[in-house]
Amino acid sequence: MPIPVALVEDHATLRQRFTERLGFFPDVELTLAVGSGEALLDRLGTLPEARRPRVVLMDIELPQMSGIDATALLKRDYPAIDVIMLTVFEQEDKIFRSIQAGAVGYLLKDASADRLVAAILEVDQGGAPMSAPVARKLLRYVHDQPPTPAPADDPPFELTPRETEVLEHIVQDETEREMAEALHISPHTVRTHVKNIYKKLHVHSRAAAVRVALENRLL
Template sequence: MTDSQAAPVGVLIVDDDPLVRAGLAMMLGGAPGLRVLAEAGDGREALTLTDRHSPDVVLMDIRMPVMDGLAATEALRSRARAPEIIVLTTFDADDHVLRALRAGAAGFLLKDTPPDEIVSSVLRVAQGHPVLSSAVTRRLIARVAESDHDRRRAGARSRMALLNSREREVAIAVGQGRSNADIAALLFLSVPTIKTHVSSILAKLDLNNRVQIALLAHDAGLLDDD
């Protein structure tokens, strides 16, 4: 199948505000390569519609009645064939956003993000790329106070111990926001080798994406000197 014949990216919009849903549906529905499959007003409805439509990407609001976006994200990302999830929020430093990222969301977007950026973010996530820079991740982490810091650090270090020395180097580089090409140049390895290491890290640590690798490296204190 050629690129011109490729199936459009299926999107599920989840927000309790019908005006927000309508605006997103109009914006995404008119974008090449995207198709809005359905709209949900809460997390529970999102689970039902995901079963029915199998979307590639879910745009997920956090604060909703019945089931909030955090619980829905955790439920969806625990599935064998989980859709990618982009969290929609009005705050760029929110503990709920950080928890959603830890649960496997591929990134977050502010609700006032320009339409073209929302479209490009959905397309990127559908291709397996996170929509969250390392700088934004660290700013988010730095502004969210966590009372269980010591427990989280001990747990993160225990998980990182599952990696061999090379995988650990790659994980730290991912946490520093480096691309595969940058990591390859840094470690004098090929890009395919770095991709293999990243895949191994994700499998060993039971993670979904590079954002989670970066968060775990941060929690383990491996980025403190960077």
């Protein structure tokens, strides 16, 4: 049973080209090709569920309603339908807005027919086709987000309970004398704890220790 696919592309000649390119593949069937997001939503409203596409190829640059806005509305009303964005070239801000609108794939318009069909199949099977640069951008986005807290059971950098306590005071920017008073121990003891912490974190200064602590959510 071929996967029913819809295409949203405002240029008629390009719609024709896509129709021809997909026509040679038995695994997919272009059952709908429209020129705008509005038209897609209108048509979907008239189709019974069995006749709806499972995957939509959505041009990101559409007149009036953008492909991103159309994707958001589509996913709102038909969450089971997967959307692959089509664009001429990759723009980072639009990649993220597409994904946040609910697209699960992102392809260049001039991708080969093989590539297109492979993407449709991958999406239909729960994947998320994207080019290498797009994947790297996603990683960078996740990397730049605030750190995801680690499960508490994972002992971070093998710090002992007392070392963790000292590290907390380091992050609070206390001097070693102040730490000693707060913990009721000798400043010499604090010094030794600090040296051991530095060794475990592979750092050579309290500023670096603070950074590792915050970046790895040790506290």
